[in-house]
Amino acid sequence: MSKILVVDDEPDISExxxxxxxxxxxxxxxITNGLEVMPSALNEQPDLIVLDLMLPGLDGLSSFKRLRADSRTRSIPVIMLTAKTQTTDRINGLELGADDYLTKPFSPRELALRITAILRRTKKVTHVSEVKTGEFLLDRKNMKFFYKGQPIDLTTTEFKLLAVLMENTAAVHTRAELLREVWGYSDDVATRTLDTHIKRLREKLGDAGKHVVTVRGTGYQFSMEAPAVAVAA
Amino acid sequence: MSKILVVDDEPDISExxxxxxxxxxxxxxxITNGLEVMPSALNEQPDLIVLDLMLPGLDGLSSFKRLRADSRTRSIPVIMLTAKTQTTDRINGLELGADDYLTKPFSPRELALRITAILRRTKKVTHVSEVKTGEFLLDRKNMKFFYKGQPIDLTTTEFKLLAVLMENTAAVHTRAELLREVWGYSDDVATRTLDTHIKRLREKLGDAGKHVVTVRGTGYQFSMEAPAVAVAA
DNA sequence: CCCCACAGTGACGAATGTGTCACATGGGAA
DNA sequence: TTCCCATGTGACACATTCGTCACTGTGGGG
Structure with missing residues (x-):
C-alpha cells in the first residue's frame, strides 16, 4: 500500500x-492550498504526489519547484494535472522534472494506472533481501518464509508465488498476472497448476496459510488482516 | 547515456x-518489424523501448506481451505510441504494464522528456535484485546467471553457491565457509558434495566456468580476471 | 622422480519438485 | 432451490535435483 498526496482545488476531482x-x-x-504542499509532504512523506497546477495560495508550478528544491522531498514522484491542453504546457511540467502529466478532463482510471506504473518502478527500491511485514517475513536469501519466528522451507516455485503475493498485499493478483510473474506464461493458459501450488503453499504455511485469500473469479491475495471467520450469532 | 530501441513502421517518425x-x-x-522486437531487445539490452502499436509482422501489443513474458526483457521500460486517441485504448496499454503511452501526433520534445522522466527513475533503481559485475550478472529474482547477455538457468543449490562466491570476488571462500553458507553445515563435514556442485556449476557456466577457480587446500574463488592460461613458449 | 592427499569426474539411486488429471466441493446467479 | 462453474483436493507419472561413492587426474613437497 502506498500513500498518495492529492493537491487539487476542486473537491469533486479530489474525491x-x-x-x-x-x-x-x-x-x-x-489538500487544496498550494501553501500546504511542502508541510504536508514533509509530514506525511507520501510515496507519490498528484499536483494540480491551478491552485489558490501558491500555484502548482511554484509548489513543485519547492518540492524539488528540498532534498527531503526531491525524490517523491509527482504527477501534474492541468486544464491547459497545449503541448507547450505539457512539456513545461515534464521539463521541470515531473514524472507524468495529465490534462483535464482525464479518466480517473487512467490516472490510477499511471500512478501504478510509476509506483511499480519506484517501489522496487525497497527490494531488500528480507521483506518484513508484521509477523510475516520473507527471507529471499534462503528462500524461507517465517511466520511468528517459525521458519518454513519453500520450493523455488512456491517461493516465487508467495513473493509476488506478498509484494503487494493490498492488491488482488489475477491468475494471469501470477502465471506471468511466476511461470512466465505470456498468454492466457488454461491450467490448474496455479491452483495446485496455492494449495501446497497453504499446506506448508499452516496457520499463515489462512492469509492466502481466494478472490473468486479474479485471483488471489495475501491478506495481512486476520482472515474473516464465520462467527455464530 | 542510455540505449533506446525505437520500433515504428514510419521512417519519418523513427528518424x-x-x-x-x-x-x-x-x-x-x-527497427520496423514487430517480429524483430524480441531478438533486438535480447541482443541489445536497451534501457528503454519506444513501441508503436501499429506494426507489420507482429502487432505492438503482442510484441509487448512477449517482452513482458521473458524475464530477460521484463524489466525494460516501454513507452507505447499509437494513432488511437480514445481513452479506452490508452488504458489498455497502461493496464498491461506499459510505463507510458503517447498518442500521435505527439511532440517529439514531449516524448524526449517522457523518456528522460522514466529513465531518471529507473536508472537509480538498477534492480537491487540483480548484482552486476562486469559481464557477469546474477539475477536473484529469477535465479539466473547472465554471461555476456546469455542467460543460464541454475538450480537452487547452484545459485546459492554461485551467489556466495560472487558476493566477494576478492576473497577465497573456504570449503567450510561454503558448506556453512550454502548447505547450513555447522561443523566440518567430510563430503564431496561441494566438489560435485562446483563441477556442475562449471559445466553450466560454460566459458564463464573458467572464473570459478580452485585454491588448492583452501577452497574456491570467483575470479573476475580472465583466468591464467598456460601459454606455450 | 615418486608419492599421496586433494580435487575432478561419471554414474547411480533416492528424494524432491512439478504439471496434469479426475473428482469433490461450494458460492452465487437465476 | 437448483445448477453451473470456479476452485479445492488427492493421486500419479515424469523430470529434475541431490548426495554419495568409486575411480581418475594432478600439483607440489620431499
Whole structure:
C-alpha cells in the first residue's frame, strides 16, 4: 500500500481520485492550498504526489519547484494535472522534472494506472533481501518464509508465488498476472497448476496459510488482516 | 547515456525520434518489424523501448506481451505510441504494464522528456535484485546467471553457491565457509558434495566456468580476471 | 622422480519438485 | 432451490535435483 498526496482545488476531482486510489489499495490525503504542499509532504512523506497546477495560495508550478528544491522531498514522484491542453504546457511540467502529466478532463482510471506504473518502478527500491511485514517475513536469501519466528522451507516455485503475493498485499493478483510473474506464461493458459501450488503453499504455511485469500473469479491475495471467520450469532 | 530501441513502421517518425534522442545524448536503434522486437531487445539490452502499436509482422501489443513474458526483457521500460486517441485504448496499454503511452501526433520534445522522466527513475533503481559485475550478472529474482547477455538457468543449490562466491570476488571462500553458507553445515563435514556442485556449476557456466577457480587446500574463488592460461613458449 | 592427499569426474539411486488429471466441493446467479 | 462453474483436493507419472561413492587426474613437497 502506498500513500498518495492529492493537491487539487476542486473537491469533486479530489474525491474522485481518492475513491479510485482507495480502490487500488492506496491511502489518500487531499489538500487544496498550494501553501500546504511542502508541510504536508514533509509530514506525511507520501510515496507519490498528484499536483494540480491551478491552485489558490501558491500555484502548482511554484509548489513543485519547492518540492524539488528540498532534498527531503526531491525524490517523491509527482504527477501534474492541468486544464491547459497545449503541448507547450505539457512539456513545461515534464521539463521541470515531473514524472507524468495529465490534462483535464482525464479518466480517473487512467490516472490510477499511471500512478501504478510509476509506483511499480519506484517501489522496487525497497527490494531488500528480507521483506518484513508484521509477523510475516520473507527471507529471499534462503528462500524461507517465517511466520511468528517459525521458519518454513519453500520450493523455488512456491517461493516465487508467495513473493509476488506478498509484494503487494493490498492488491488482488489475477491468475494471469501470477502465471506471468511466476511461470512466465505470456498468454492466457488454461491450467490448474496455479491452483495446485496455492494449495501446497497453504499446506506448508499452516496457520499463515489462512492469509492466502481466494478472490473468486479474479485471483488471489495475501491478506495481512486476520482472515474473516464465520462467527455464530 | 542510455540505449533506446525505437520500433515504428514510419521512417519519418523513427528518424525524428532518433534525432531528438541523440540530441539528448542517447544511443538510438530503429527497427520496423514487430517480429524483430524480441531478438533486438535480447541482443541489445536497451534501457528503454519506444513501441508503436501499429506494426507489420507482429502487432505492438503482442510484441509487448512477449517482452513482458521473458524475464530477460521484463524489466525494460516501454513507452507505447499509437494513432488511437480514445481513452479506452490508452488504458489498455497502461493496464498491461506499459510505463507510458503517447498518442500521435505527439511532440517529439514531449516524448524526449517522457523518456528522460522514466529513465531518471529507473536508472537509480538498477534492480537491487540483480548484482552486476562486469559481464557477469546474477539475477536473484529469477535465479539466473547472465554471461555476456546469455542467460543460464541454475538450480537452487547452484545459485546459492554461485551467489556466495560472487558476493566477494576478492576473497577465497573456504570449503567450510561454503558448506556453512550454502548447505547450513555447522561443523566440518567430510563430503564431496561441494566438489560435485562446483563441477556442475562449471559445466553450466560454460566459458564463464573458467572464473570459478580452485585454491588448492583452501577452497574456491570467483575470479573476475580472465583466468591464467598456460601459454606455450 | 615418486608419492599421496586433494580435487575432478561419471554414474547411480533416492528424494524432491512439478504439471496434469479426475473428482469433490461450494458460492452465487437465476 | 437448483445448477453451473470456479476452485479445492488427492493421486500419479515424469523430470529434475541431490548426495554419495568409486575411480581418475594432478600439483607440489620431499
Amino acid at each position: 474522485l481520485i481518492s475513491l479510485h486510489m482507495m480502490r487500488e489499495g492506496h491511502e489518500c490525503l487531499c | 525524428l525520434i532518433s534525432l531528438h534522442m541523440m540530441r539528448e545524448g542517447h544511443e538510438c536503434l530503429c
